[in-house]
Amino acid sequence: MFRRIKKYLGLDNQEKDNGAIYTDTDEPLPRNIDKVKERLNTIFSECSDYIQRDIVCGEDNGICILVAYIDGFVDKKVLNQDVIRPILDYFSCTDKLHRAKSVYQLIKRCIISSNEIEEAQSMRQAVYRIVSGDAVLFINGSRIALAVGVKAPQGRQVEEPDTEVSLRGSREGFVENLSTNMVLIRKRIKNPNLKFEMLQLGTQTNTDICICYIKGIANDEIIEEVRRRILKIRSDAILDTGYIEQYITDNQFTLFPLVGNSEKCDKLVSKLLEGRIAILCDGTPYVLTVPSLLVEAIQTADDYYDHAFFASFMRLLRLLALFISTLLPALYVALVSFHHTVIPFKLIITLAASRQGIPFSPFIEAVLMIMAFELLREAGVRMPRTVGQALSIVGAIVLGEASVAAGIASNLMVIIVAITAICSFITPPLIRVTMLVRFIFLIIANFFGFLGISLTAVVVLIHLCRLRSFGIPYMTPFSPLTMADLKDSLILVPIWAMITRPKALFQGDTQNRAGIKRQEAAKISEDK
Amino acid sequence: MKISKLAILFMLSILLPGCWDNTDLTDINIVTALGIDKDEDGKIIVTVQVAEPAAVQLTSSTHGGGGGSAQIKPVYVKSYKGETIYDALISMKSIIDKRLFLSTTQVLILGERFCKDGINETLDYLHRDYQANYLADVLVARGATPEQILKIQPDMDTIPAMYIKGTAENTAIRAKVERKMLIELFKDIKNECRQATIGQITRLDDKTVKTEGTAVFMNGKLVGWLDQYQTRGYLFVTDKVKHTTVSCSVNNSKISVEIIQSSGKKNVIFKNGEPAKLSIQMRLEGNISEYIGKETLNSPEDIRIIEKKISQEVKKEINMALTKAQKDYSSDIFGFGELVHKYYPQYWKKVMDKWNDIFSRLPVDVWVDIKIRQTGLIKSPMKKDE
Structure with a gap:
């Protein structure tokens, strides 16, 4: 069955490859411009955005040039100004006869004022140039086409990215171009x-x-x-x-x-x-x-721009947030289902009071609330911006108020889910990871309590230690322990103290230039 | 194939035995206090005080606003009889709805009759069971059954057990009761060289209890009581006083001195291989906290007089405690036996069984020294005789 499907798919692919007309790599450009035109027309048949323009000029109309480009992709103004007009002007003023070869060189070197010119040796290259937004000039009698970069500026401006906001530092984000x-x-x-x-x-x-x-x-x-x-x-x-x-x-x-x-x-x-x-x-x-590396999840650009003390504190806070967002619901469930003995007396009264009259077990309750939150979050990502207000109101009331008032969830569980949610947003690269790991821990906690949580934590830790990212252990610098790299892990040392580059990534000279200069300066001042 | 088999095994291992002790917080009865007593037939009566969390929250949140009487009570008290403590606790399930959860026990109250019959063997369950709270305060009820004490409805705290615990804590700070946790009691019971003592609790009315005084045990059996002053004397000797106030009167003026530091040293003096004398040395430090009188306190001599008077007072209390322990109960609650065991092990082996009699016959030398450090914000009284 699978083989059949595979066979079918394989055949399908082959057909597709054959169907792609321009994949013929070695097809040279024909000398004759009419043949080129014909070929291009077959390749770009049914491509309504494909435009070609004939230029006939010179003595006895001896020079035929074909300009081919994709509509909208090239800046027509620039194309006219830099390519077509100079050619027309030049050849209308001169009465010299030009041979094809020299015409090509002439156009390339003297006439076109655009600064981005490339040669296309084959049909494949020429077509690729056309579809990637260049205007391609085919000159009658020449086997080489000229690709002129007159791409119109596309896409949006450089602006601040929505997903990563920083308080300090550059606000420039990448764009699509x-x-x-x-x-x-x-x-x-x-x-x-x-x-x-x-x-x-x-x-x-x-x-x-x-x-x-x-x-x-x-x-x-x-x-x-x-x-x-x-x-x-x-x-x-x-x-x-x-x-x-x-x-x-x-x-x-x-x-x-x-x-x-x-x-x-x-x-x-x-x-x-x-x-x-x-x-x-x-x-x-x-x-x-x-x-x-894993440690990148708790690093932000702001850290390096800020004072190292604050940055270190924030790093530790983020680590705490990471633990909270993965473990808190599981710990709570384990606590109220198994380990009543370790809860302080006054807390147990509060816990029990908040759980009174809730029809679900803590586990079901936690799953319900977390699912509700995840749904809200997903809706918040997908929905149009304009309905955001409505969603947040519904979310706040349903999650926060009504579920407690209706006796579906205890108010402590609402607090726990809220804290978990807040914490999960603190380490953006791991939001989805923590979401799934949280569920794993939650399920284990419901069956095995603290024992299960600690065993699962060990398993997760082993898994993390086994991971490699392009040959570099994922847990670097903790496992394997790289003392020099600890300076930029949980604790951040000031920038001037970062003398070496990350050892795990770097080869050769590990000295940070700035660091060396600083050290040298210090030495000189000491000598003085 | 292999993986799927493993997966099934794993799932079974989770699903089959996984949650055998998974109990929701709402499925347990939170026991705040435990009372143990005996009836005339020698059956054990166990009393539990169980908190109703929702009611506790409700009453504590509306506390001070009068409080409605129509609400559910924050705690209920139930008693049940059984052959052993465990038997009674388990049999009690016939009258209560959920599993009893003992780890939250704040106070353990032992009945007088129960103690008189001996606690050494009968407390076994609390030592054996993993649930028992070793940090619970142990008290002996005097003149009332544990049930009567646990049934009080204090104004101050919604949970009577917390109220009792609070009073015990307060009184222990004044050094008028010995605060004993369950684990300490177990240690005392196991200790051969010293007799156990437990704090005493009495019931004043429906709303109030009083924790003052000490129950004295002899070989695990309750033999008598120490009143609050004797208790303090006893605590002075055993070096358990942290803070207390001693009052005396000098020349028609009344003075209270707050003891801020106390160190007691006891010793057994041997002569010719036999114990000849017990000696107790107290070094105290205190501040004058109140002075009702007209005399000035300007000179060190004035202070000396007060120091002397206070040390006499302390000495008196110590002597009272010693007399009670030696003459009335002949029980070495002070732990002189420990010293003998430590320094004269050969002799101890010989007299181990009759040490308490030897202890009762020994003369005691008490020496008290007190230094008064400060007199508060003022020196002399507001209006003084010139």
């Missing part, structure tokens, strides 16, 4: 060591992918590994970095994110400077960073 994103990075690292490696992925979409790293800081082996894994991707379409993430992640069967992502430029740049590798993808503002 790849080249804009590259500029945003380059703007911050003015250094030729910052490398952008371009690739195309997706047999149908031909999406531009860019591997970005700083040569000399990033580990060459990891770069090679990233390259290898990305090139292995066989997919019709890459619509978001999320697609790539799923292809290149080390372990497919884990809840924890082994690839980081960010929308903020300054955050990404700091990650690059730590020796991480970024993967950008055209069409999405989310940029992937690898390797990604």
Whole structure:
């Protein structure tokens, strides 16, 4: 059965591949412009956005040029100004006869004032240029076409990302346009060591992918590994970095994110400077960073801009929030179902009083309330912005008031779910992870109490220690313990004390330049 | 295949034995106080005081606003008879609705008759069962059954047990009652060199109890009582006084001194291999907390007089306690036996069984020294004789 389906699918794929007309890699461009036109018309048949324009000029109308582009993709004004008008002007003023070869060179070197010109040697390249937004000039008698970059500015402006808000620091977020994103990075690292490696992925979409790293800081082996894994991707379409993430992640069967992502430029740049590798993808503002470690979940960009004491305190607070958001409901359920003995006397009265008259067991109650909250949250994400008010009112009243008044849930449970929810939002990369892990702990707690919780915690810990992100242990710097990297983990040391780069990621010279300079300065002042 | 089998096994292991002791908080009776007594036939009567959490919350939230009488009572008290404590507790299920949860027991009240018959063996259940709260305060009811005491309805606290615990705590701070937790009682019972004592509780009326005084045991049997002054004397000797107030009168003026520090040293003095004398040395420090009189307190001599008077008072109390323990009960509640055991183990082995008789016959040397440190905000009284 499966084999049959597979066979069917396989055949289907093959047919598709055959059907793609321009995949013929070696097809050279015909010399004759009419043949080119004919070929292009077959390739772009039924493409209503495809536009081609003939230019006939020169003495005896001897020069035929075909301009092909996608409507709306190119800036027509620029195309006219920089390409078509100069050609017409030039050839109308001169009465020299031009041979095809020289016409090509002439146009390329002297006439077109656009600064982005590339040669397309084959039909495939030419077509690719057309569909990716260039205007392509086919010159009669020449086997090389000219691709002129006159792309119209597309997409939205650079603005502050909604998902990652910071109190301090840059408010620039990435946009959907790849080249804009590259500029945003380059703007911050003015250094030729910052490398952008371009690739195309997706047999149908031909999406531009860019591997970005700083040569000399990033580990060459990891770069090679990233390259290898990305090139292995066989997919019709890459619509978001999320697609790539799923292809290149080390372990497919884990809840924890082994690839980081960010929308903020300054955050990404700091990650690059730590020796991480970024993967950008055209069409999405989310940029992937690898390797990604667990400790990144409690790090924010603000930490580094702020005083180290506050930052360290906030880090510890975030860690606490992580524990609360995964464990609190489970601990509560275990406490009220099994371990009455450890509850202080006055608390047990309060607990019992709040539980009085609730028809469900604590477990069912917790599951109900958490489910209600998760539903609300999901609705809040999906719904149109305008109905947000209504939803929050309904949520607050249903979750907070009515369920308690109706005797469905105890008010303590409402408090616990609320605290859990608040805490889960403190570590954004792990929101969905904590949600699922919370349920696992909750179920175990209902059956085994504290014993079950502690055993499950051990299992989760072992799992975390086994995970690798591009060969780097996920729990670095705690397991394996890397003393030097602890400076930027739970406790953050001031920026001037961060003398070394993260050892786990970096190869070679681990000295942080700023750190060295500072040390040298200190030495000099001591000598004086 | 293998994985699915394992998964099924795992699920079974969760579902079958998993929640055998999963009990909801609403399915237990929160026992706040436990009373144990005996009837004439030697059957054990167990009394439990169970809190109704919702009612407790309700009454404590409306507390001070008069409080409606139509509400459910915050606690109820039930008694049941049985052969043993456990038997009575289990049999009690026939009259109560939920499982009794003993870990929240705040106060354990022992009946007079129960204590007179001996507690050494009969308290076994509370030691054996994992649920019993070792930190519960133990008190012996005098002149009333534990049931009567647990049935009081105090104004001050919605839960009588908390009220009783509070009074015991207060009185212990004044050093008028010995506060004994269950675990300490177990230690006392196991201790061969020393006799057990437990605080005493009496019922004043429907709403009030009084925790003052001490029940003296001899080989696990209740033999008598110490009143509040004797209790303090006893506590002075055993070095358990933290704070207390001693009053005396000097030349028609009344003075209260607050003892802020007390260290008691006891010793057994041996002569020719036989114990010859018991000695008690007290070093106290105190502040004058009240002075009703007209004399000035300007010179150190004035203070000396007060110091002397107070030390006499303390000495008197200690002597009273000693006399009671030696002459009336011949029970070494002070723990002189421990010293003998420690320093003269050979001798102790010989006299172990008759130590209490030897103790009763020994003369005692009491020496009290007190230093008065401060006189409060003022030195002399407001209006003084010039």
